[in-house]
Amino acid sequence: MITSGTKKTSTITFRLNDDIITKLRNESRNKDISTNTLVNQALKKFLDWDVFQPQIGLVSINKTVFIKIFGNLKEQEIIKMASRIGKDAGV
Numbered sequence: 731m732i733t734s735g736t737k738k739t740s741t742i743t744f745r746l747n748d749d750i751i752t753k754l755r756n757e758s759r760n761k762d763i764s765t766n767t768l769v770n771q772a773l774k775k776f777l778d779w780d781v782f783q784p785q786i787g788l789v790s791i792n793k794t795v796f797i798k799i800f801g802n803l804k805e806q807e808i809i810k811m812a813s814r815i816g817k818d819a820g821v
Contacts, residue, residue, distance in 0.1 A: 754768060754769060
């Protein structure tokens with residue numbers, strides 16, 4: 731185990747397809763971060779967010795579609811809808 735500041739890290743080995751490794755390396759180069767950092771960020775996002783999306787009924791939509799849908803609503807309609815959805819979801 732390696733200690734870096736206050737975060738503990740461990741080493742693990744995965745077998746990945748060559749095309750995935752190539753894409754990871756290219757993306758890490760584009761972002762100017764290490765491939766290790768990129769993989770950590772991707773796995774963290776997956777575990778913190780992506781695994782829960784289907785369970786709580788969330789779906790991803792394109793930003794343009796979102797703007798088109800809500801762009802035609804009046805502010806009061808959006809507030810009313812958000813309030814109703816929040817109450818129904820128990821938020």
